[in-house]
Amino acid sequence: MRLSREAVLRAAVALADEQGVARLSMRTLAEELGVVPMALYKHVSSKEDLLDGMVDVIVAEIDPPLGERAWRTTVRSRILSARTVLQRHRWARQVLETRTTRTPAVLAYTDSFIGMFLDRGFSVDLTHHVMHALGSRMWGFTQELFDAPEPGSVQSGPAQPGSAQLEEMARRFPNILRIATASAHGEGVVGRGCDDQFEFEFALDLLLDGVEGLHARGWTSARP
Template structure:
């Protein structure tokens, strides 16, 4: 009788669980992701997952750890301005790979070690560039969510909970004409620059607009640093 060879079962560990969760979220989005659905993907019973993550909230925190670790480390030979720019754009590429990540990042109430490491190193790039602690504090406020590769855009297309762009009905010519008559200023700036690779809305290229605002901020930070700006000098008199 021929001997039946059984493939050895792959041992489940925390890293395998998290990698599978990230891959599954990339495929189906974050809302349908559940401990039961993840267990099915891994070919185990749901209880097997609870040895590695306590619940879905802990799973989401750990998934954030995985994707934030994908962001490139600071470039050792670049000045502060180039280093910050490269880091932020790397974070943006990470978000493009994982469309579900933005709402998850926004919903986290605790900072995990990898998230804190990223924040720590970003602050360190400004301090290493000679920025005062005072200026760096305000710089981080101004940078805000852009540090993670996203920002709330003025003409942003609504997205679902999984980060996917929601389909939008195309306005009819008569509607566009009526809108332009009612809101001529909005119509004028909305059509100011047409880009074929827009994924935000008509007339906007989200990558261009993101980098434009990022460079605007970095140039402003540089000017304040070069002039020795201090919040004590800028504070209004009481």
């Protein structure tokens, strides 16, 4: 197989998809490609460079902006595309959260994301604050109330609370119990019984509705 940087990065992405990023190393990647580890260093300078390049691969999978569509439709579609990509590559969130290098691909995505607001008449001031509010949501994820357990991890305690535990919760934490038992969704990272996708889109729409109101009112951060 003729190696190139693109071939190495795509193989690394596929390996992380299959085995998880924790098991990815230059040695395991070399074995997968049928080469000696030193052969990889002609194309990636280090494990960090490899991870940065893998991020570039997944960023390229996110859909581009929707042309002349309304800003809300365009932003929402792009964010949900990013979320689809992260759901396809489950390791990507962990890697994105640890990156300190902003590669040209990452900078280009961020720049075009900002452009979706500026090109539709948003002020620089409002766009600045909107980007802060969106945070990691622009990459398709948020830090939820509870992190999802690592695959294969052992969780202590029963899978479902028993009647005695429910009675104790009802006594000590009645509001938590009311919320927990009101949900009819599947299991997710927001909390047992919640639907991650539904909660993500609910919060996204809530945020975009607020942004739309600020934009319509000509909001500015300047103090009166």
